[in-house]
Amino acid sequence: MPAAADAPSVSPSPTKKPVAGGSRPSVAEMLAMARGEKQDGATASAPVAKEKPTRKAADKPVAPAAQQEMAPVSTGPIDTQSILAAARKGAKPGPMTKAEAAARGAIAVPEAKKARAKEAIVVPPMPVRPESAKPLTGRTKDQPQAERRAFLFGFSALTVGFAGLAATFGAWTLATVRFMFPSILREPPSRFKVGFPDQYPAGQVEEKFKAQFGVWIVNTEYRGEQQLVALRTVCTHLGCTPNWLETEQKFKCPCHGSGFYKDGINFEGPAPRPLERYAISVASDGQIEVDKSRMFQEEMGQWNDPGCYIPV
Ligand code: FES
Numbered sequence: 001m002p003a004a005a006d007a008p009s010v011s012p013s014p015t016k017k018p019v020a021g022g023s024r025p026s027v028a029e030m031l032a033m034a035r036g037e038k039q040d041g042a043t044a045s046a047p048v049a050k051e052k053p054t055r056k057a058a059d060k061p062v063a064p065a066a067q068q069e070m071a072p073v074s075t076g077p078i079d080t081q082s083i084l085a086a087a088r089k090g091a092k093p094g095p096m097t098k099a100e101a102a103a104r105g106a107i108a109v110p111e112a113k114k115a116r117a118k119e120a121i122v123v124p125p126m127p128v129r130p131e132s133a134k135p136l137t138g139r140t141k142d143q144p145q146a147e148r149r150a151f152l153f154g155f156s157a158l159t160v161g162f163a164g165l166a167a168t169f170g171a172w173t174l175a176t177v178r179f180m181f182p183s184i185l186r187e188p189p190s191r192f193k194v195g196f197p198d199q200y201p202a203g204q205v206e207e208k209f210k211a212q213f214g215v216w217i218v219n220t221e222y223r224g225e226q227q228l229v230a231l232r233t234v235c236t237h238l239g240c241t242p243n244w245l246e247t248e249q250k251f252k253c254p255c256h257g258s259g260f261y262k263d264g265i266n267f268e269g270p271a272p273r274p275l276e277r278y279a280i281s282v283a284s285d286g287q288i289e290v291d292k293s294r295m296f297q298e299e300m301g302q303w304n305d306p307g308c309y310i311p312v
Pocket of ligand 1: 235236237238239240253254255256257258269270271
């Protein structure tokens, strides 16, 4: 082949080093053979110059000759895609369990082991049911539950009945007791004591009995005489309750503005007449006693009655 003679001289490549101790061709030579080139000798005939030496091929360690001879020659697919395609075709089964391998006959299972496997799935016989667990003769399965339900229903109805009866009896008792104590309007007593006369100095208007008894205890002068009187806290116009104004020394009705002097004489507003007096006296114990059952009206000349004032 003239290619060998015409080939330019190329410096020897590191890949063309002869393999020590064996006749096995180097990687570069095997590559050249694969490309179909004629191998003539170890170095001269091969177009080594055209071969691009790769770092991988150059640096690849050369295996010992014995080890290279023992290495199996792969005839099947050598790349991943080929391996996966072969596996998908079933040519290369995947991992399997021992049971699957035994089923496929891949491994031999001892006969004793097969016998034990058959014994393991033998179902033991059912135990004999004891007498206590046997169903009662003559009673259905749901009969006890139905009896219990009926008992609870009857007990509940009885309880509700007794509760209603007790409530009715209680209400009847309360009504009877209420009937024995009829409705009455409890008012303060008409006669009550308000202390001793010396507790009321001249000109004083005592209001502490206004809320409870509706009375002002007043030490006032009437027609030139100093008297202790009990004035009724009711306006003579329309019945409102006037207020005592200490600064103005008068009773003033908040409803229509009627005004009354300290002795109860009206002097302004629509009130047509003076305030009324209650009966007042000195009790046997020396205290002032007011009797609301008796009233005295000034316009009728009743304020001259000794029963409506205490001279002081
Ligand atoms: Fe007192 Fe009319 S009720 S002024």
